[in-house]
Amino acid sequence: MTTPLRPALAVAAALTATLALTTSNAPASTAVDVVQSPLAAHWEQSPVPGAAGLPAGVKVTNWTEKAPLENRSRPRLLQVVEIDPTAAPLDLQSTVGTGDGLAETVAEQLAAVSPTAPARHPVAGVNGSLFKSETPHPDLAAAGPVTLQHMGVSVTDGVLHGSSCWGGGQGTSGAVIQYGVPYITKLRTDLSLTASDGSLPVTLDDINRDPGRARGCGRDKEDKLLPVDQVGGQKGVYVDPDEIVLFTSDYKYPVPKPGLDPYVTTDDDEGFEVVLDSTGKVTAARASRGGGKGNTVQVRVPSGGRILQGVGTGATWLRDHALPNTTLKVSQKLTDTRFNRPVPLDPSVDVVSSFHQLLRNGDIPAELPDTCGDTDTGVDGTPICTDSRVALGTNVRGHTVLVTLTGQPQATNTTTHEDGAWLHSFGELLDSAELGLIDALNLDGGGSATLITADTTGATTVRTPPTDRVNGVYVHRPVSDAVYAGISGYGMYKK
Numbered sequence: 001m002t003t004p005l006r007p008a009l010a011v012a013a014a015l016t017a018t019l020a021l022t023t024s025n026a027p028a029s030t031a032v033d034v035v036q037s038p039l040a041a042h043w044e045q046s047p048v049p050g051a052a053g054l055p056a057g058v059k060v061t062n063w064t065e066k067a068p069l070e071n072r073s074r075p076r077l078l079q080v081v082e083i084d085p086t087a088a089p090l091d092l093q094s095t096v097g098t099g100d101g102l103a104e105t106v107a108e109q110l111a112a113v114s115p116t117a118p119a120r121h122p123v124a125g126v127n128g129s130l131f132k133s134e135t136p137h138p139d140l141a142a143a144g145p146v147t148l149q150h151m152g153v154s155v156t157d158g159v160l161h162g163s164s165c166w167g168g169g170q171g172t173s174g175a176v177i178q179y180g181v182p183y184i185t186k187l188r189t190d191l192s193l194t195a196s197d198g199s200l201p202v203t204l205d206d207i208n209r210d211p212g213r214a215r216g217c218g219r220d221k222e223d224k225l226l227p228v229d230q231v232g233g234q235k236g237v238y239v240d241p242d243e244i245v246l247f248t249s250d251y252k253y254p255v256p257k258p259g260l261d262p263y264v265t266t267d268d269d270e271g272f273e274v275v276l277d278s279t280g281k282v283t284a285a286r287a288s289r290g291g292g293k294g295n296t297v298q299v300r301v302p303s304g305g306r307i308l309q310g311v312g313t314g315a316t317w318l319r320d321h322a323l324p325n326t327t328l329k330v331s332q333k334l335t336d337t338r339f340n341r342p343v344p345l346d347p348s349v350d351v352v353s354s355f356h357q358l359l360r361n362g363d364i365p366a367e368l369p370d371t372c373g374d375t376d377t378g379v380d381g382t383p384i385c386t387d388s389r390v391a392l393g394t395n396v397r398g399h400t401v402l403v404t405l406t407g408q409p410q411a412t413n414t415t416t417h418e419d420g421a422w423l424h425s426f427g428e429l430l431d432s433a434e435l436g437l438i439d440a441l442n443l444d445g446g447g448s449a450t451l452i453t454a455d456t457t458g459a460t461t462v463r464t465p466p467t468d469r470v471n472g473v474y475v476h477r478p479v480s481d482a483v484y485a486g487i488s489g490y491g492m493y494k495k
Contacts, residue, residue: 039432042066043078049463053455055123057088058485060453060463064408070385070425071378074408074417079451079463080435081124081402082395083485091180091488092400093120094128094350096154096481099252100161100208103133103146103478106450107462110484121458125484126390126402127448128352129154129162129174132215132236133478137260139296147253148480149209151216152353153187153334156481158346159248160332163189163206164353165217170337172217174353175392175441178343180488182392182400184357184439185338193244193308194329195321202317204330205243210256211289211311212266214238217355231263241266242312246330247301254298255307257290272315273299274308274322281327285318306330352443352483358391358427359440370424373446378418387420388449388467391430392483393440400485401437403430404451409465413473416465420445447477 046064054060059082065075083090096102097109104112110122130151136143150162153174164171164187171188191204205211206219214223216236223238231237247255261267270292275284289309291297301307308328310318322328334343334351343349357365372385389405405426407419421429423442430440447468454460466474 037432037434038429039063039078039434042069046077050453050455050461053457054453055088055456057084057090058082058123058453059084070421071380071382072384072418073379076419076421077406077408078429079404079406081451081453083124083400083402084397085180085399089488090123090485092177092182092483092485093180094154094156094177094352094481094483096156096161096250099250100154100248101147101251101253102144103148103480105476105478106452106482107460107476109479109482110452110460113484113486119487121487122452122454122484123486124402124451124453125482126392126404126452127444127450127479128481128483130216130354130444131480134210134215134260137257139257139294140254140298142296143254143298146478149215150480152355153189153351154353154481155334155345155349155351158344158349159250160189160334160345161208161248161250161481163191163219165355166220166223169221171335172353172355173357173441174351175483176336176343177350177352177483179348182394184360184392184394184441185336187343187351187353188335188337190331190333190335191246192331194331196327197321199321201331202244202314204246205240205314206245208247208251209245210260210267211243211245211271211309211314212239212241212269213261213264214240226264231261234263237261237264239264239266241269242314244308244310244314244318247307247309249301249304249306251301254300255290255309257293257295258288259293266311268293269311269315271309271311272318273310274318274328275302276306276308276328278304279327280329282322282324285322285324350483352392352441352481354442354444356423356442357440358430358442359393359437362431362438364424364427364431368424368427370422372422376418384418385420385422385425386418386467387423387445388447388464389420389423389426389445390443390449390451391426391440392443393430393437396436396438401435401440402451402483402485403440404449404464405429406449406464407467409463413466413475416467416469416474419465419467443483444479448479450476450479
């Protein structure tokens with residue numbers, strides 16, 4: 001199938017054809033050379049393993065570099081998955097897998113979809129939002145090796161799992177997936193608590209993370225960034241000694257204890273903890289969060305309930321106003337700040353988030369930086385970016401598109417090689433007319449980059465090479481959430 005040109009490109013093509021007709025007698029030397037896109041100039045389509053077995057509505061196109069670029073030793077692989085809901089009943093959703101707070105691979109998260117919704121059958125998926133991995137609390141070693149903290153808005157079926165980054169009050173970029181169809185915008189959350197005693201509402205600072213310590217980005221203007229040399233080399237650690245954090249019923253890791261981070265003193269606060277039932281009634285109120293530091297007890301969110309944890313003045317507010325058998329109202333608002341409209345937090349809505357939009361209305365946004373998290377030395381001794389890249393986009397046909405840029409798959413998991421691109425270079429590649437993309441969101445990359453497809457029998461294929469090394473072998477990184485296309489029903493009210 002030939003991708004139609006985007007509107008501006010179609011006009012340019014028509015103008016070029018007109019000029020060619022009106023100047024057909026002009027000398028050949030005056031002809032203007034056609035500028036090729038980065039994709040057309042340096043990449044060529046290559047075979048897709050298992051293409052014949054892909055289900056209807058899923059088209060995978062592979063592009064391989066004709067020759068290594070940017071001083072690389074091997075060509076990279078660009079994989080493009082187009083989801084056509086007119087060819088089969090497919091739509092897009094996100095998932096946190098077994099439960100929020102648990103770091104799982106994309107394969108594990110997609111496998112968890114079918115047991116809970118047997119008819120869903122994910123047919124293609126990639127990793128989703130940005131996040132920070134967390135080491136287990138010393139008192140919770142038996143709870144699991146890794147938990148995580150979202151870096152921005154994460155929503156599954158209308159349940160908010162993380163608040164937006166502050167972004168100067170405008171929030172940060174994200175993809176709203178409503179009734180299975182994505183659109184990319186900028187999002188801000190506004191959260192508050194109101195007690196039944198008539199007191200004024202208080203700010204609710206975040207969801208499903210350690211109070212007093214935000215990772216990756218500040219959630220509000222009170223969050224202060226700590227220098228890297230003061231927090232043991234951790235990047236992006238923000239502190240606020242006065243916070244309240246909500247834990248949802250699908251948070252499946254034990255709620256935090258004080259003293260998780262030895263470098264952050266606000267994290268040492270024993271604080272105060274409140275348990276709510278599904279109606280907001282306070283069923284328990286207790287000093288000391290998560291069972292208290294030095295205690296190996298594991299406190300988990302009860303089924304259908306929620307837990308609030310406060311530190312500093314947040315703990316004081318909970319102690320004074322969240323009394324047993326009273327009620328608290330939790331207000332959660334999600335705003336699309338690009339179009340200044342509310343986004344409903346109902347079962348029709350999922351959200352994955354990021355710091356950067358790669359394409360907006362067919363162009364690279366002026367604010368897109370040319371950043372890279374991991375670099376290596378190229379064949380000529382100059383740096384190359386080894387960040388694998390992942391994007392979620394929409395094209396000129398209105399179809400969802402999933403894209404990965406990685407190194408070539410290897411014969412075994414004991415070897416890997418350089419892969420990825422500088423962020424702006426990735427945007428330039430996606431801006432190639434051959435792909436026909438209109439909007440594109442940069443998702444988490446590096447070792448998180450994972451693309452999985454399923455064939456008509458349900459058997460899955462991981463199409464991206466692992467780049468995180470653990471115990472001598474390369475593995476795919478456990479992530480916070482995944483975005484996937486799955487079997488659905490037609491119509492707005494299928495959920």
